[in-house]
Amino acid sequence: MALSDLERDFVMHFGEMGSRWGIARTVGQIYAVLFLSERPLCADALVQALGVSRSNVSMGLKELESWNLVRRKHVAGDRREYFETPEDIWQIVRTLIAERKKREIDPTLSTLRELELRTPAEGDAHAHARIAALREHIEGMMRFYEELDRLETKSLVRLMKMGRSISHLATAPGRILPLRNKGA
Amino acid sequence: MALSDLERDFVMHFGEMGSRWGIARTVGQIYAVLFLSERPLCADALVQALGVSRSNVSMGLKELESWNLVRRKHVAGDRREYFETPEDIWQIVRTLIAERKKREIDPTLSTLRELELRTPAEGDAHAHARIAALREHIEGMMRFYEELDRLETKSLVRLMKMGRSISHLATAPGRILPLRNKGA
DNA sequence: ATGTCTTTTCAGAAATTTCTGAAACTCATG
DNA sequence: CATGAGTTTCAGAAATTTCTGAAAAGACAT
Numbered sequence: 001m002a003l004s005d006l007e008r009d010f011v012m013h014f015g016e017m018g019s020r021w022g023i024a025r026t027v028g029q030i031y032a033v034l035f036l037s038e039r040p041l042c043a044d045a046l047v048q049a050l051g052v053s054r055s056n057v058s059m060g061l062k063e064l065e066s067w068n069l070v071r072r073k074h075v076a077g078d079r080r081e082y083f084e085t086p087e088d089i090w091q092i093v094r095t096l097i098a099e100r101k102k103r104e105i106d107p108t109l110s111t112l113r114e115l116e117l118r119t120p121a122e123g124d125a126h127a128h129a130r131i132a133a134l135r136e137h138i139e140g141m142m143r144f145y146e147e148l149d150r151l152e153t154k155s156l157v158r159l160m161k162m163g164r165s166i167s168h169l170a171t172a173p174g175r176i177l178p179l180r181n182k183g184a
Numbered sequence: 185m186a187l188s189d190l191e192r193d194f195v196m197h198f199g200e201m202g203s204r205w206g207i208a209r210t211v212g213q214i215y216a217v218l219f220l221s222e223r224p225l226c227a228d229a230l231v232q233a234l235g236v237s238r239s240n241v242s243m244g245l246k247e248l249e250s251w252n253l254v255r256r257k258h259v260a261g262d263r264r265e266y267f268e269t270p271e272d273i274w275q276i277v278r279t280l281i282a283e284r285k286k287r288e289i290d291p292t293l294s295t296l297r298e299l300e301l302r303t304p305a306e307g308d309a310h311a312h313a314r315i316a317a318l319r320e321h322i323e324g325m326m327r328f329y330e331e332l333d334r335l336e337t338k339s340l341v342r343l344m345k346m347g348r349s350i351s352h353l354a355t356a357p358g359r360i361l362p363l364r365n366k367g368a
Numbered sequence: 369a370t371g372t373c374t375t376t377t378c379a380g381a382a383a384t385t386t387c388t389g390a391a392a393c394t395c396a397t398g
Numbered sequence: 399c400a401t402g403a404g405t406t407t408c409a410g411a412a413a414t415t416t417c418t419g420a421a422a423a424g425a426c427a428t
Contacts, residue, residue: 058376
């Protein structure tokens with residue numbers, strides 16, 4: 001399982017970007033190889049393709065499974081386990097966003113709620129208000145996200161394709177949504 | 185500059201979460217202190233509040249400035265520099281998203297474009313197609329994001345408050361956007 | 369049960385990131 | 399132009415994260 005030039009460059013890029021995300025380099029690379037592969041791959045193929053240890057691949061796959069980004073697939077007449085990414089890129093993006101929300105937003109939201117419930121001490125009025133504002137704000141965005149997430153993929157595609165029409169709400173005759181100025 | 189219990193817990197939480205994001209713990213903490221503070225703070229106040237080295241604060245502030253999340257503010261009759269976060273949480277969120285896009289999405293997009301321009305070698309047809317699909321996909325989402333980003337804050341707020349009305353597009357009589365099934 | 373093939377776990381090695389203290393720099397003021 | 403309060407830089411120390419090799423655990427056929 002040697003990678004072509006194209007594959008190698010793609011995989012290396014995902015390795016680098018991995019660090020900017022918060023996933024280990026190899027985890028990004030494993031994902032990238034699976035993403036490009038036409039068929040499911042077994043762990044050894046990944047070891048060969050990436051030149052990392054078998055155990056590292058095992059742990060990476062485990063992490064990717066915990067993100068629901070990789071599935072196990074059994075191949076008839078082969079004892080080894082095979083792995084694949086979902087075909088549908090929309091599905092991948094949905095999963096990614098859902099998982100990031102779960103890991104990055106939800107814990108913060110519950111901390112904020114907890115802090116907000118406390119009776120603020122003497123000088124805490126401002127901090128307390130600021131925390132409440134932040135919490136409300138995040139909740140609002142999450143409601144919006146959940147609305148979008150309810151839409152079928154086809155609808156989402158259409159919504160994004162429409163593009164302009166969101167701001168048509170702003171520019172059309174009976175507009176409700178003013179645009180903002182260019183700056184910043 | 186000692187922190188109250190409320191402040192301390194908030195700040196600590198942001199420190200922890202910082203790691204899940206890709207910003208150093210102290211950077212998250214510095215930001216959190218400034219976010220809660222009613223008035224701009226000088227670097228030494230942060231040193232005291234957090235118990236970290238002066239140089240660490242200096243570097244953290246520099247990083248936060250590079251993210252446009254913190255501004256310098258001069259206080260009359262004081263030689264020290266003061267720092268503050270924008271008051272408006274919407275502004276903060278916009279900045280955060282814009283910066284994350286710049287750091288996490290844009291470089292990937294340009295790599296993908298570059299890879300796509302290459303003439304695919306022998307066995308690369310599938311990988312090439314997959315890369316193209318990913319690129320298109322990301323571009324679509326970015327166009328959508330840019331549309332939303334054009335809206336004035338007030339409009340965004342309204343859009344998010346409306347909540348349901350996005351899916352009204354789906355459920356209303358002349359609906360265009362079907363909802364998807366509960367699963368996943 | 370036993371042997372073979374495969375995957376997982378885990379302690380510590382290696383690599384990377386974060387943080388510190390000391391030195392260098394900046395700049396308004398005497 | 400020397401002083402000193404304040405800030406930044408940077409080399410290396412400390413902490414954290416990632417990766418490896420060896421050993422344990424599973425799974426399946428015989």
